[in-house]
Amino acid sequence: MLAQDRNRQIDRPATHRVWRTVGFPIWLYLSWYRSRTIRQKRVVWAWTFLSVPLLFYVVIRFYPTADAFWLSLHDWNLLSDMEWAGMSNFGRLAADPEFWQVFWNTFQYLLLGTPISLVIAFTIAYYLDQVRFMHGFIRALYFLPFLTTAVAMAWVWRWFYQPVPVGVFNNILAELGIAQQPFLRSTSQALPSVLAPAIWAGLGFQVIIFLAGLRAIPQSYYEAARIDGVSRLTILWEITIPLLKPTIVFLVVFSSIGFLRIFDHVFNMTTNDPGGPLNSTEPLVLMIYDTAFNGFQMGYAAAQTVVLFLVLLVVSLIQLRILRDR
Amino acid sequence: MADVSIRQIYKQYGSVEVIHGLDLEIADGEFVVLVGPSGCGKSTMLRMIAGLEEISGGEIAIGGRVVNHVEPKDRNIAMVFQNYAIYPHMTVYKNIGFGLRTSRLPQADKDRRIRDTAKILGLTDLLERRPSQLSGGQRQRVAMGRAMVRQPAVFLFDEPLSNLDAQLRAQMRLEIKKLHQAMGTTIVFVTHDQVEAMTLADRIVIMKDGYIQQMGTPTEVYEHPATMFAARFIGSPSMNMLPATGTADAAVTLAGGARVPAPPSVNGALQADQALFLGVRPDHLLVTEPGAPGALHLEGTVSVIEPLGPEALVYVTIGDRELVAKAPAHKTPEVGASVHLTAAGEAVHLFDAQTERALC
CATH class of the missing domain: 2.40.50.140 (Nucleic acid-binding proteins)
Known part of the structure; x- marks a missing residue:
């Protein structure tokens, strides 16, 4: 009896401490939560779940992005202290002829890649939509390159571009009696040669998205047009394509960003001389990689990423503005 | 204007026969309503008249001309769809005018026809609007305008009132009936709603499982149902x-x-x-x-x-x-x-x- 009483007296401050530090805040929160309206409770739960990815993005994405902007105003080689450089990295960039070559290359990837890939993908999707026989198999065939790693694909395509007797393309040209082409060895042909597998790799995804867009157009639109007797071309231009506009906007922006950020295809197809020959295939991302991890000029590389960021932003905004429904 | 003759018509999808040798004569200027539960073949019938579905056997003639292998555009018909099939990216004017795209009329005549049609349907003030800016009833009218502007011999309606609320449906029903009385064009109208069938039709065709159960005026089918199905289907509550x-x-x-x-x-x-x-x-x-x-x-x-x-x-x-x-x-x-x-x-x-x- 006596011992129990004593124990209770000793325990009381300890339980009180637990109550004060853990129990009381929980009790306070619960009583606050209970007095909220249904709408407010929903907001509390939404933010509870949103906080995890939000925290993740702030730490993993937003902070490094902001840091890159900061870094672009400094000189840093990873080991030394960061030195304030002001806008000098950007000035150096503007005066660098290699940068302008790379800048133009990047836009060539964009200006050739986006329209060509979209036209090919739309054509495939348009006809595939009308085919029932082996529809799934053909679709899977087009989607397969999208699942393949860029490294493996780039190496296979490198082999395609070899001279006779190894390269497939040159063998075909030889069979047809056409002169051998240098492909990756030529400063004028290398960029399109690198672009081709990049387009091919993204085609499956674009075809799938186009197919989904085509499927979403009600059949009765086409039937009404059939009764009105308009030509297939009119139906394509005046019904199908305008109704696919949301799909087209999405794919234009999405694939433009993809082509502006092209890296792995270029890097793997020109490993002996990345971005070569004579920088003729070098895109901005490859230049950033080279400056940062071969040159260890982190500030200069950060300045290049800032430029890439601005290019992506401006291109996307212009596209959205032009393509937006007026 | 034209009559429609359907003689011993069959429709098969693979080995499944869904229309079993139907005969139906529709007189010039007649308002015929095909009515029945879902899957009875009424829409298939309409689509075969339109030429949107091939027929597996039999013969369809419009205005005395057999049209079995004639393209929809050359059948001199116009169709109003359940979801209206008006193009969301075109104005009301363009939507109505779309039916005239292939016509060889001079531009001024086309414009006059579009405006006349819009006037009949009370759409004159809405010609520059997009479908998204219209109410359900107005969209329905645009769909009808698109059909009317072509001045076809036969109008085909595929459940055109199903997407409207009850009040608007009653109103549009009345408007369709008035339009028919004013224009006198042959109309084939498909619905699953027996009230629509009773109120609109000169003649009701009750269908079930690809067979015609009964044909007759609304009064005939109401007062003298030929089958138990027809008796139960027409009239509310059921017999x-x-x-x-x-x-x-x-x-x-x-x-x-x-x-x-x-x-x-x-x-x-x-x-x-x-x-x-x-x-x-x-x-x-x-x-x-x-x-x-x-x-x-x-x-x-x-x-x-x-x-x-x-x-x-x-x-x-x-x-x-x-x-x-x-x-x-x-x-x-x-x-x-x-x-x-x-x-x-x-x-x-x-x-x-x-x-x-x-x-x-």
């Missing part, structure tokens, strides 16, 4: 059906033992011990005092009352069956009360239990 047996002296006995003299129209067709169904519409089955004049007398217990304003629907349980009767609003019985139901002799319909066809 009450009671099992009955024929007697040797031109009468039937109900399951409970009550004796009902057969209506004069079935004279001769009725056989002794024939298994039958006796049908009576709720409109004709009235809650009355015992001893009221009539051929059919029933006793039962009220289970539910549905007031409709001027009158009330009275659900009456008789044995294991529930019948629907009517009572004037001021004389509605209580739930649970025993009531007497009476129907006049001419309101009684008899159907053979095996063939489900009316005796006549």
